[in-house]
Each structure stands twice: as C-alpha cells, then as structure tokens.
Amino acid sequence: MSKRTGQDLYKKAKTLIPGGTMLLSKRPEMFLPENWPSYYSKAKGCSIWDLDGNEYRDVSIMGIGPNILGYSHDTIDEAVMGAVTNGNMSTLSCPEEVALAERLIELHPWADMTRFARSGGEANAIAIRIARAASGKDKVAFCGYHGWHDWYLSANLGDGENLDGHLLPGLNPLGVPKNLNKTVLPFNYNRLDELEAIVRDNPDVGVIKMEVSRNEGPAPGFLEGVRKLATENDIVLIFDECTSGFRQTFGGLHKMYGVEPDMAMFGKALGNGYAITAIIGKRSVMEAAQNTFISSTFWTERIGPTAALATLKEMERIKSWEIITETGKGISQRWRELAAVHNLKINTSGLPALSFFGLDTPHWLKYKTLITQEMLKRGFLASNSVYVTTAHTPEVINPYFDNLDDMFALIAKCEKDELCADDLLEGPVCHGGFKRLN
CATH class of the missing domain: 3.40.640.10 (Type I PLP-dependent aspartate aminotransferase-like (Major domain))
Known part of the structure; x- marks a missing residue:
C-alpha cells in the first residue's frame, strides 16, 4: 500500500507549522517516524482512510480519546448538521x-x-x-x-x-x-x-x-x-x-x-x-x-453544546460506559495472555477504556515501533494503547489480536537473539518523550 502522500505533506507541514502538528500526541514521530500515514481523508466507526485511499482500523488512540461512540456517529452528526443549518x-x-x-x-x-x-x-x-x-x-x-x-x-x-x-x-x-x-x-x-x-x-x-x-x-x-x-x-x-x-x-x-x-x-x-x-x-x-x-x-x-446533548443522550441510551469498560478489560486480559504465550514480560495500566501495555525489556521502544510498522502493513493503526469506543466490536478486536500474535512472536525471537529488531525496522525508532522537531 502506498502511504507517501501523507508523509510528503507532513514534511511540507514542518516547514510551515512549528512542530508539524497542533497536538504533540499526533506527531508521526510518536508512532512511526518517516512512515506514518499522517493525514486522513475520511473517518467512520473505527476506520480511517489516508490520503492515498488506504483503509485502516484504528486500534490505537482514536483521535486522542474524544470519539467514545466511534468516528462520525450518525446520530451526533445529524444533530450537528441541524445546528449548522439553523446557524452556528x-x-x-x-x-x-x-x-x-x-x-x-x-x-x-x-x-x-x-x-x-x-x-x-x-x-x-x-x-x-x-x-x-x-x-x-x-x-x-x-x-x-x-x-x-x-x-x-x-x-x-x-x-x-x-x-x-x-x-x-x-x-x-x-x-x-x-x-x-x-x-x-x-x-x-x-x-x-x-x-x-x-x-x-x-x-x-x-x-x-x-x-x-x-x-x-x-x-x-x-x-x-x-x-x-x-x-x-x-x-x-x-x-x-x-x-x-x-x-x-x-x-x-x-x-x-x-x-x-x-x-x-x-x-x-x-x-x-x-x-x-x-x-x-x-x-x-x-x-x-x-x-x-x-x-x-x-x-x-452552537455546535459544541448541540453535539454534547446528543452524545449524552446516545451514551445513556446504550450505556456506552459499560460497553467500553468491558471491552477494555477484555483487551488488557488478551494482551497479558498473548504475552504469556510468547514468554514476554508485560505490564498493563490505565482505565479499562484507556488501556496501555508495555513490555519489560530495554528494547521496548524498538519493539513498539516494530509493532506499529508491521500492523500498519496489515491495515491497523496500532501501538501500545487502545482508547476504546463502542465501535471496537469483536469483528475489529479479534483480527487485531490475530495479527498482534505475529508481532509478539517476532519480538520473542528478537529477545532470544534469533532476530534483530534493528534489521526489521524500516525507519527511525519512535520518540518516547518530547523532542524538538524543526
């Protein structure tokens, strides 16, 4: 899959926008330096389409956490369009x-x-x-x-x-x-x-x-x-x-x-x-x-309070907090089980619906980058965290874990010195903290 349009635009952005983006957490260097799609053309549910038309399932930060009901929810968008029509x-x-x-x-x-x-x-x-x-x-x-x-x-x-x-x-x-x-x-x-x-x-x-x-x-x-x-x-x-x-x-x-x-x-x-x-x-x-x-x-x-009223109504209708909490607990449990299968030491943290994992190894940032790189090739935006939404159904989560299994297997081989993470990476290692970018 081509994903160069987004990277080319990001290189231009760094000459025009200090830091390249408005939000530190969205900088491509935090995920996959030089290879992250960077920009989207469309988002729906938990799917994102990049500027080259590639579709990815977002099993990561979901816009840094606002979209608790998934991207572009029909009911919320309909309410907002009403506000636009009547004057914002x-x-x-x-x-x-x-x-x-x-x-x-x-x-x-x-x-x-x-x-x-x-x-x-x-x-x-x-x-x-x-x-x-x-x-x-x-x-x-x-x-x-x-x-x-x-x-x-x-x-x-x-x-x-x-x-x-x-x-x-x-x-x-x-x-x-x-x-x-x-x-x-x-x-x-x-x-x-x-x-x-x-x-x-x-x-x-x-x-x-x-x-x-x-x-x-x-x-x-x-x-x-x-x-x-x-x-x-x-x-x-x-x-x-x-x-x-x-x-x-x-x-x-x-x-x-x-x-x-x-x-x-x-x-x-x-x-x-x-x-x-x-x-x-x-x-x-x-x-x-x-x-x-x-x-x-x-x-x-007018858009903000209109969207909030519609979101509250929909959350209450489906009891979204219960759904995402149970989904998040299941994700953390499956991370731990997968790590055990591959003899990797893992720690999980965060609220159930804001789940994180880390592997206990000095090479963690390399492995985190490797996960993102290889999962991207398989159609997933994925790192070491999932901001759970009601759109993260089993039809999304199960394939995510099927593919993550392969990633953990790769990491296990690297830990045994059967493979070298440096040889597998196709670009720089992701950032682990704040760094000046331009």
Missing part, C-alpha cells in the same frame, strides 16, 4: 448551552453551576482562575496532566523534572514567566503525605487540582484524605475529568468512588469529536467567575 453563531446565545448546563448538573447533584469552553487546556485554565478567585490564595498543588497553559508548565521552572511523572519527560517551560516559579507544586498520586507536607509548608495554597485516576486507581482512603485536607484548609478541590469523564460511569469517575470535589471539568468524550468542554462546580466557588474576567467569542458557538 449569532448575536444572541444558543439555548443548547442552558440545556447542557442543566443536564450536567442533574448528573452531578453536588454541583450548581457550569461554564463552557472548547478545549481541555482552556477548561483547566478557567477552573484555576475561578478557584484562585474563590479561595483568595494563589498557589496550586497538583497531580496529573492538566494542559499546556502557563500556570501548569511553570511547575518546571527551576526544576525541569517536576512534570516528568505527570507529562512527557523533557518538557522545557520556555516562554513561561519566571516569576511563576513555585506557584504550582506537584505531588504524586496516592501520596497523601506529600500533599499534606505541601499544604503544611505553604499556607497560601488555595487550590488542589488532580485527576481522579489515570494509570492506577486510588489507594484506600486517598481521595477521602484529599477531600478532608481541602475542607479543613479552605482549599478548592478540582477533579480534572477531561480524560476520565464518561468512560467508566455516566458522568465523572469520582462518582464511582463517592468523593465529591468543589469543581470538575469534562472534555474529550463529552462531544464525541466535536469541541466542547465543561467546568461544573458549587455555587459558592463558581460565582467567583463574576469577580474576574473569563470570556471568549467561540465559547458561545
């Missing part, structure tokens, strides 16, 4: 934003008010601004990944490794004002003692921002301890659910653990590929938004 923008506001606010609050009775944006980074920045305004204190204790804005990247000022466990290793905070140093303070997940020390030593911490879960679940008492610490010290607790929301419950993952924050954000899955993010919170916190300035023209467009 006007001097007046669209009623869908009120309906969406009401629906999200119904799903999270602890919350009273909602603000909307269009990207996860924006939602995080809005939440931080509101929380600082509400608490009257500037410093933020955080855990997990929360976007690209100055408030977050300032964690790497003075210590370039602070974000390594939360973001991609090697990220340089150039362009972030140096006077933001020490305004955000990292703690590790499940380390309540680290957070307690931060709060004890920094009475001006006004916000705790964290993911409910990412690669592992909370230890007994961890989330409860965070909630108690925030309450006792008049700190606003924010759960970033931009990634985890609607993947294991109908709403925030925190509902599964019975711990309520003061604010929470949702994105990605909320609009099934259309840009919409939401910040929900308690009235006592959210009304602080009126005492500062948070405003943007395109937060008022």
